[in-house]
Amino acid sequence: MALTGAGISTDSGIPDYRGPTSVRATPMQYGEFVGSRSAQQRYWARSYLGWRRIGTASPNAGHHALVELEQHGLLGIITQNVDGLHAAAGSRAVIDLHGEIAAVICLDCGHRSARSAVQHRLGLLNPGLRAEPILQHAELRPDGDAVTDDWHSFVLADCLVCGGRLKPDVVFFGESVPKPRVQECYGLVDQADVLVVVGSSLTVMSGLRFVRHQWKAQRPVVIINRGRTRGDELATVKVDAGCAETLTHVVQTLQGPA
Numbered sequence: 001m002a003l004t005g006a007g008i009s010t011d012s013g014i015p016d017y018r019g020p021t022s023v024r025a026t027p028m029q030y031g032e033f034v035g036s037r038s039a040q041q042r043y044w045a046r047s048y049l050g051w052r053r054i055g056t057a058s059p060n061a062g063h064h065a066l067v068e069l070e071q072h073g074l075l076g077i078i079t080q081n082v083d084g085l086h087a088a089a090g091s092r093a094v095i096d097l098h099g100e101i102a103a104v105i106c107l108d109c110g111h112r113s114a115r116s117a118v119q120h121r122l123g124l125l126n127p128g129l130r131a132e133p134i135l136q137h138a139e140l141r142p143d144g145d146a147v148t149d150d151w152h153s154f155v156l157a158d159c160l161v162c163g164g165r166l167k168p169d170v171v172f173f174g175e176s177v178p179k180p181r182v183q184e185c186y187g188l189v190d191q192a193d194v195l196v197v198v199g200s201s202l203t204v205m206s207g208l209r210f211v212r213h214q215w216k217a218q219r220p221v222v223i224i225n226r227g228r229t230r231g232d233e234l235a236t237v238k239v240d241a242g243c244a245e246t247l248t249h250v251v252q253t254l255q256g257p258a
């Protein structure tokens with residue numbers, strides 16, 4: 001079973017939160033988002049601009065290697081990323097632990113819709129922003145929350161069903177991962193011989209708990225990550241290297257000489 005984090009998506013141009021090259025990020029907390037319309041304007045204005053980059057990112061060699069590894073016994077992927085790149089690469093068994101940035105949910109009635117449709121509506125509601133240049137690397141955060149100062153006049157799109165408040169269907173900081181999703185992950189981890197962490201510093205408990213669980217069950221944990229992680233002392237093997245290069249090498253080794 002693989003547990004993946006932001007480090008696997010950096011080669012796709014999506015910056016890492018906490019890796020050695022990360023931009024300092026102060027993501028909006030859940031309580032702040034739901035607490036005021038002004039916070040929602042700020043979030044959605046940034047997110048509108050950031051989406052144009054996230055929405056066009058493509059899977060890289062690391063994602064493709066994990067697809068190959070399904071043929072060599074990989075049971076599935078639990079990902080902390082919200083970019084949808086595992087599914088885009090063709091991985092079949094993927095659990096989006098923190099949700100998907102490509103989906104939007106209504107906080108008031110629970111209606112789920114496609115982000116692309118909401119993005120289109122936001123563009124029509126905010127014609128001035130459509131002409132803004134696509135944001136550069138350092139201004140963009142992995143959840144699509146890019147930096148912009150021009151949010152006070154941003155017009156929000158409301159739920160088409162009930163007129164309620166829309167939120168990207170991702171788990172914000174300060175928000176819990178839904179319990180059934182966590183239980184499903186534990187179930188999968190329990191079926192696996194090895195848990196391989198790929199590109200995560202395991203800073204947040206939502207991912208680290210699976211490493212601890214595996215360690216307590218005395219099953220091996222492999223960590224592939226550039227730089228230190230919070231799970232290093234629990235790892236059976238630690239590979240301090242890039243995700244794409246390491247996974248590509250593993251696939252080549254398994255496939256044997258051509």
Ligand SMILES: [Zn+2]
Nearest residue numbers: 106109159162
């Ligand atoms: Zn609604």
